[in-house]
Amino acid sequence: MILLKNGYFVSEENDLIKSDFLINDGKILKMEIGIECDEAEVYDLAGAFVSPGLVDVHVHLREPGYERKETIETGTLAAAKGGFTTIAAMANTIPVPDSVEHVTYINDLLDKSAKVRVFPYAAITIGERGEEIVDVETLANMNILGFSDDGRGIQEAGVMYQAMKRAKEVNKPIVAHCEDDSLLFGGYLHDGEYAKENGHKGILSVSESAQIARDIMLAQATGVHYHICHISTKESVELVRFAKQQGIHVTAEVSPHHLLLCDMDIKNDDTNYKMNPPLRSERDRLACVEGLLDGTIDVIATDHAPHHEDEKARNLYEAPFGIVGLETAFPLMYTHFVKTGIMTLNQLVNCMSRKPADIFNLPYGKLEVGAIADLTIIDLEKEMKIDPQHFVSKGKNTPFTGYCVSGWPVMTLVDGKIVYQAMNL
Ligand SMILES: NC(=O)N[C@@H](CC(=O)O)C(=O)O
Numbered sequence: 092m093i094l095l096k097n098g099y100f101v102s103e104e105n106d107l108i109k110s111d112f113l114i115n116d117g118k119i120l121k122m123e124i125g126i127e128c129d130e131a132e133v134y135d136l137a138g139a140f141v142s143p144g145l146v147d148v149h150v151h152l153r154e155p156g157y158e159r160k161e162t163i164e165t166g167t168l169a170a171a172k173g174g175f176t177t178i179a180a181m182a183n184t185i186p187v188p189d190s191v192e193h194v195t196y197i198n199d200l201l202d203k204s205a206k207v208r209v210f211p212y213a214a215i216t217i218g219e220r221g222e223e224i225v226d227v228e229t230l231a232n233m234n235i236l237g238f239s240d241d242g243r244g245i246q247e248a249g250v251m252y253q254a255m256k257r258a259k260e261v262n263k264p265i266v267a268h269c270e271d272d273s274l275l276f277g278g279y280l281h282d283g284e285y286a287k288e289n290g291h292k293g294i295l296s297v298s299e300s301a302q303i304a305r306d307i308m309l310a311q312a313t314g315v316h317y318h319i320c321h322i323s324t325k326e327s328v329e330l331v332r333f334a335k336q337q338g339i340h341v342t343a344e345v346s347p348h349h350l351l352l353c354d355m356d357i358k359n360d361d362t363n364y365k366m367n368p369p370l371r372s373e374r375d376r377l378a379c380v381e382g383l384l385d386g387t388i389d390v391i392a393t394d395h396a397p398h399h400e401d402e403k404a405r406n407l408y409e410a411p412f413g414i415v416g417l418e419t420a421f422p423l424m425y426t427h428f429v430k431t432g433i434m435t436l437n438q439l440v441n442c443m444s445r446k447p448a449d450i451f452n453l454p455y456g457k458l459e460v461g462a463i464a465d466l467t468i469i470d471l472e473k474e475m476k477i478d479p480q481h482f483v484s485k486g487k488n489t490p491f492t493g494y495c496v497s498g499w500p501v502m503t504l505v506d507g508k509i510v511y512q513a514m515n516l
Pocket residue numbers: 151183241242243268365366367368394396397411412413414
């Protein structure tokens with residue numbers, strides 16, 4: 092039994108409410124002030140904030156296959172340190188989880204090494220090659236969150252249509268990285284001011300939005316739950332807004348970096364600003380913020396994409412796409428969106444915990460008596476500079492080095508067990 096004393100949670104009305112939390116057998120047993128319990132291990136939260144455990148539906152753990160970049164152990168430790176209790180692992184590993192054998196192998200590795208709850212995605216197509224669809228009906232029964240070929244778009248409309256039809260039948264979402272390869276023209280940064288001024292090849296916004304437009308029509312035709320990964324352009328947001336108005340079952344995520352940065356924030360061709368989709372224009376960034384605030388975009392997902400230092404040391408053209416995010420997402424969002432009054436703390440908790448659980452039909456993201464005891468304790472006052480050398484992730488590739496932010500997670504509980512605890516708590 093664990094007793095957390097003197098915490099605060101946030102109500103739907105965005106009021107901070109003082110409470111103790113008694114946790115037993117993986118559940119919240121009591122939630123009120125003045126709980127006493129002799130048998131419990133007691134922790135004084137000293138006024139810290141208690142959030143339902145954060146949920147990240149878009150993480151690259153890299154294992155199996157790319158253990159040099161990250162392992163299940165280091166990636167899930169980073170999740171725990173960042174306050175995430177449930178994460179979903181993308182399928183661009185070696186092997187790709189595209190068969191019963193490969194999904195079983197990955198689930199076994201997760202059972203052995205994961206420090207937080209992890210659901211893998213199964214791929215949509217064999218080898219994420221966009222051609223042959225996986226055995227959707229069988230894989231749907233294997234503890235997977237949904238189907239995704241993240242890292243690549245599905246180029247053929249017919250392949251996507253058939254995958255959606257089959258996913259709909261088994262009640263699983265299609266989680267889509269939207270990118271039309273025929274519209275890339277060798278680009279590797281957003282086709283905007285920074286690319287032009289510095290002589291780089293640009294990625295058109297339409298390479299994302301054109302595929303989203305296609306897929307929204309396919310989602311309407313099939314009735315599948317279609318979830319869009321890392322949305323980044325104004326046009327994409329407008330398409331999702333339209334789709335929701337039509338009653339099409341579409342959800343979308345946005346990453347903290349697309350909410351915080353635009354292409355003009357790139358400094359000195361630093362590859363820590365290179366990710367896919369790229370940092371877009373300020374106008375796109377503002378559209379993403381607006382979309383998140385009005386509910387067009389449902390959730391925040393980090394797209395934690397660790398790479399080795401050697402790989403990121405290459406030039407902008409040659410370095411791989413991707414930045415880490417698990418250990419900085421909450422403090423960045425809290426500091427730049429809640430403290431500035433752009434969104435409420437309750438809205439942030441909704442976007443990072445309740446809604447990601449809800450849209451994927453997971454029983455998490457709840458802070459109430461009887462709920463599963465996935466809790467994140469956050470020191471909203473604690474201010475600290477982001478220093479990648481302190482990351483537990485193997486990936487140090489962040490553009491946020493030196494940002495002074497507050498709202499650091501200090502304790503994370505999964506199923507009522509402490510999986511992370513800061514030294515000073
Ligand atoms: N986002 C990225 O820039 N990179 C991701 C792939 C992806 O999410 O598309 C990766 O696996 O490195």
